Amino acid sequence: MTQINSPAELEEFRQEILSRRGPDMPCLSICAGAGCMAFGAGEVIAAFNAEIEKQGLQADVDTKGTGCPGFCERGPVVVIYPDEICYLQVTPEDVPEIVSQTIRKKKVVDRLLYVDPNTGEKATYESDIPFYKNQKRNIISSNIKIDPKTIDDYLAIDGYSALAKVLSGMSPEEVVEEVKKSNIRGRGGGGFPAGRKWEGSRNAPDKTKYVIVNADEGDPGAFMDRALLEGNPHLILEGLIIGGYAIGAHEGYIYVRQEYPLAVENVNIAINQAEAYGFIGENILGSGFDFKVIVHKGAGAFVCGESTALMTALEGRAGEPRPKYIRSNIKGLWSKPSVLNNVETWANVPLIINKGADWFTQFGTEKSKGTKIFSLVGKIANTGLVEVPMGMTLRDIIYNIGGGIPGGKKFKAVQTGGPSGGCIPENLLDLEVGFDELTKAGSMMGSGGMIVMDEDTCMVDVARYFIDFLTDESCGKCVPCREGLRQMLKVLTNITEGNGKEGDIELLEELSEVAGDASLCALGTSAPNPFLSTVRYFRDEYEAHIKEKRCPALSCKELITYHIDPEKCVACMICFRKCPVDAIDGAKKKIHVIDQDICTKCSTCFEVCPSRFSAVQKISGAPVPPPISEEERTITRKSKAK
Amino acid sequence: MSDILVKIDGKEVEASEGMTVLGAAQSAGISIPTLCHHEKLEPFGGCRLCIVNVQVGDWSKHVVSCVYTVEENLVVSTRSEKIDQIRKMILELQLAHAPDSPQLLEFAEEYGAEKDRFEKEASFCIHCGLCVRYCDEVKKKNAVGFVDRGIRKEISFIPEIAAKECWGCKECFELCPTEALQAAYVLAESLIAATPSFKTEPEK
Numbered sequence: 001m002t003q004i005n006s007p008a009e010l011e012e013f014r015q016e017i018l019s020r021r022g023p024d025m026p027c028l029s030i031c032a033g034a035g036c037m038a039f040g041a042g043e044v045i046a047a048f049n050a051e052i053e054k055q056g057l058q059a060d061v062d063t064k065g066t067g068c069p070g071f072c073e074r075g076p077v078v079v080i081y082p083d084e085i086c087y088l089q090v091t092p093e094d095v096p097e098i099v100s101q102t103i104r105k106k107k108v109v110d111r112l113l114y115v116d117p118n119t120g121e122k123a124t125y126e127s128d129i130p131f132y133k134n135q136k137r138n139i140i141s142s143n144i145k146i147d148p149k150t151i152d153d154y155l156a157i158d159g160y161s162a163l164a165k166v167l168s169g170m171s172p173e174e175v176v177e178e179v180k181k182s183n184i185r186g187r188g189g190g191g192f193p194a195g196r197k198w199e200g201s202r203n204a205p206d207k208t209k210y211v212i213v214n215a216d217e218g219d220p221g222a223f224m225d226r227a228l229l230e231g232n233p234h235l236i237l238e239g240l241i242i243g244g245y246a247i248g249a250h251e252g253y254i255y256v257r258q259e260y261p262l263a264v265e266n267v268n269i270a271i272n273q274a275e276a277y278g279f280i281g282e283n284i285l286g287s288g289f290d291f292k293v294i295v296h297k298g299a300g301a302f303v304c305g306e307s308t309a310l311m312t313a314l315e316g317r318a319g320e321p322r323p324k325y326i327r328s329n330i331k332g333l334w335s336k337p338s339v340l341n342n343v344e345t346w347a348n349v350p351l352i353i354n355k356g357a358d359w360f361t362q363f364g365t366e367k368s369k370g371t372k373i374f375s376l377v378g379k380i381a382n383t384g385l386v387e388v389p390m391g392m393t394l395r396d397i398i399y400n401i402g403g404g405i406p407g408g409k410k411f412k413a414v415q416t417g418g419p420s421g422g423c424i425p426e427n428l429l430d431l432e433v434g435f436d437e438l439t440k441a442g443s444m445m446g447s448g449g450m451i452v453m454d455e456d457t458c459m460v461d462v463a464r465y466f467i468d469f470l471t472d473e474s475c476g477k478c479v480p481c482r483e484g485l486r487q488m489l490k491v492l493t494n495i496t497e498g499n500g501k502e503g504d505i506e507l508l509e510e511l512s513e514v515a516g517d518a519s520l521c522a523l524g525t526s527a528p529n530p531f532l533s534t535v536r537y538f539r540d541e542y543e544a545h546i547k548e549k550r551c552p553a554l555s556c557k558e559l560i561t562y563h564i565d566p567e568k569c570v571a572c573m574i575c576f577r578k579c580p581v582d583a584i585d586g587a588k589k590k591i592h593v594i595d596q597d598i599c600t601k602c603s604t605c606f607e608v609c610p611s612r613f614s615a616v617q618k619i620s621g622a623p624v625p626p627p628i629s630e631e632e633r634t635i636t637r638k639s640k641a642k
Numbered sequence: 643m644s645d646i647l648v649k650i651d652g653k654e655v656e657a658s659e660g661m662t663v664l665g666a667a668q669s670a671g672i673s674i675p676t677l678c679h680h681e682k683l684e685p686f687g688g689c690r691l692c693i694v695n696v697q698v699g700d701w702s703k704h705v706v707s708c709v710y711t712v713e714e715n716l717v718v719s720t721r722s723e724k725i726d727q728i729r730k731m732i733l734e735l736q737l738a739h740a741p742d743s744p745q746l747l748e749f750a751e752e753y754g755a756e757k758d759r760f761e762k763e764a765s766f767c768i769h770c771g772l773c774v775r776y777c778d779e780v781k782k783k784n785a786v787g788f789v790d791r792g793i794r795k796e797i798s799f800i801p802e803i804a805a806k807e808c809w810g811c812k813e814c815f816e817l818c819p820t821e822a823l824q825a826a827y828v829l830a831e832s833l834i835a836a837t838p839s840f841k842t843e844p845e846k
Binding site: 301303318323324325470471472473474475476477478479480482483484485486487489490510511513514517518519520 | 685686687688689690691693704705706709710711724727728731732735736738739760761768769771788790791792793794795
């Protein structure tokens with residue numbers, strides 16, 4: 001690799017890469033993100049390489065494993081350029097056909113295309129698939145175009161041109177001004193205006209300053225930052241270097257959780273390549289600006305996503321938030337001005353610089369500009385990453401992009417903002433997604449987790465689950481969080497186990513108020529949200545648990561019993577055989593009965609009973625009907641209805 | 643050092659720059675309850691008992707006074723219904739762990755905290771960190787530290803250091819707001835665990 005010494009040399013080099021590739025040369029992009037790899041993308045890539053060699057096409061086709069384009073539900077995803085033909089759920093067996101048909105003869109393999117479940121229509125191109133069509137993919141669309149381990153791929157899509165623009169023609173103040181003008185708010189959760197944060201650090205008198213990437217994405221079910229860091233690491237680096245130049249920092253840190261080994265690997269490769277080309281190091285692009293980047297692997301604490309805890313951890317101490325009332329952009333890492341932004345915030349920076357703040361602000365709402373990536377998971381047809389303009393309604397995200405709730409079930413709530421976010425009910429589905437809108441609804445933007453829940457989900461149990469998560473992940477330093485959550489978990493567990501009592505809701509509310517008012521950091525102050533939002537919208541479920549010992553969603557194990565409806569049972573013996581504790585009495589032509597004293601409520605009988613019979617029922621809040629007499633249990637071929 | 647004039651509970655107080663609200667209040671004889679504060683140690687902000695309301699201009703918020711530093715025109719209230727309610731809850735939560743701590747009981751009386759509101763988990767330790775920080779900041783020995791996090795967090799002596807340093811010191815014992823025996827117990831426990839001859843055969 002050669003060192004690139006000026007913006008002009010960079011452009012020259014970029015043209016060289018592009019001319020080597022040719023605009024019409026077919027390129028097979030196979031998603032090598034974590035989701036597709038789990039579906040066997042590694043084997044698919046190997047099969048393509050072997051097949052292309054077998055057919056002697058090495059010189060005519062480019063094959064690459066790329067970053068995640070987001071449609072994880074249908075992985076492995078393959079996109080064939082330049083036409084952008086998109087194949088889903090590709091297996092190694094499909095590979096010879098794809099190469100012979102699509103690469104050689106330009107014919108589309110119909111059976112691998114997306115089929116709209118509602119209309120039956122097929123979509124040939126990525127842009128025709130409703131999942132993608134309804135998004136605004138400013139950031140994540142690049143993922144499928146590049147091999148994250150190859151810097152030339154990033155350069156081919158204009159990579160590092162924003163850095164060149166900044167270093168050759170913008171003063172640091174102008175960069176800060178542009179970011180301020182874009183009104184971009186931090187994508188990590190708080191939603192603090194990034195430009196104001198940058199300006200504070202820029203103006204702070206200390207000579208040593210730092211810029212930091214928060215890649216400690218710890219929300220259960222969230223993987224936006226992971227996909228970006230794994231799939232397009234140079235974009236984050238470019239943003240970070242620009243940030244360093246803007247505030248006057250010469251060192252940047254990437255705090256990435258070690259549970260993301262591929263992200264760690266790809267970002268380290270990216271740093272080495274960027275150093276070799278001279279985008280990191282001394283005198284970057286001949287500008288006189290020096291900058292280095294250090295990767296720090298987190299040790300698995302959720303609380304380190306809190307900015308001051310992250311900085312404490314970077315300093316080599318236990319990751320606990322700082323109690324001081326001073327902004328990190330004035331006194332942060334090693335008490336120096338430090339700008340810490342989330343992965344997605346940094347990813348937006350090169351775009352804002354290249355296309356301008358005015359371009360950026362055309363997306364979104366008045367107070368929440370730009371696009372936001374959400375990880376759409378839970379009871380949703382199209383699990384995956386979606387990037388939408390701020391202000392899109394939850395309904396559009398869940399139904400138009402997510403494809404709605406599978407299995408004919410009814411939507412119940414969507415949980416946004418991670419463990420300390422909240423649950424938003426059906427009557428608020430037309431809520432426009434934005435920082436302030438979500439907060440007003442009792443939830444929050446957080447880093448962009450979106451967990452969809454259907455009618456089978458018990459909202460009290462959801463609150464219990466997240467509070468349980470937080471009691472583990474609290475740093476344990478301050479009393480309202482550590483002790484408050486400990487007691488909240490006890491009360492919520494009691495309620496879900498049928499031991500709730502009058503006054504529990506009020507006690508939870510009181511504990512929530514104290515944690516919200518007096519905790520040391522945002523983890524503690526927002527920790528009661530799972531309870532507060534569920535009690536706000538689903539109070540009746542709490543009351544049913546407490547007063548009637550009934551779980552309306554038929555989910556809390558201690559509050560339900562399993563019963564075989566004698567009217568529906570055909571004595572098929574399936575549940576009888578599958579019951580792991582032999583709690584079911586029955587025989588051929590003898591209606592089955594569950595012995596409640598033996599039953600462990602494992603739900604096996606409920607799950608195995610064929611849906612055409614649906615004889616096994618869950619009962620909550622009511623006694624099990626008395627067993628029918630032995631005579632009645634014998635099934636004689638009833639000629640009913642005749 | 644320039645003097646900063648603040649108002650605490652209606653009383654004009656002169657404070658110096660960098661002083662905490664707690665320090666300013668104490669200098670004027672206004673008492674604010676604390677559990678994790680110690681004059682020789684860096685502010686910790688863990689127990690949150692010293693929470694007060696501060697007001698500058700037309701915004702106000704609740705802050706912990708052991709960490710919050712004074713600024714010009716600051717108006718502080720050290721008692722209000724809200725503050726008392728928070729302190730009461732904090733004390734009730736802590737009393738579940740250390741029901742016999744004289745310090746906690748004294749505050750409980752003041753704030754009407756119920757000793758038995760929460761189920762007892764007599765771990766004694768209330769995680770004020772006084773022993774840990776004293777050993778670190780004053781004695782520079784780090785013989786005792788916190789282990790784990792969240793609701794499993796506890797203090798533990800490091801046997802290798804404690805065996806050498808603690809017998810001649812024990813200064814942390816009397817700092818413990820629950821009772822000195824607590825520290826002695828934790829110390830003995832870690833030393834026994836680390837000394838092979840003290841180990842008894844596990845019960846079969």
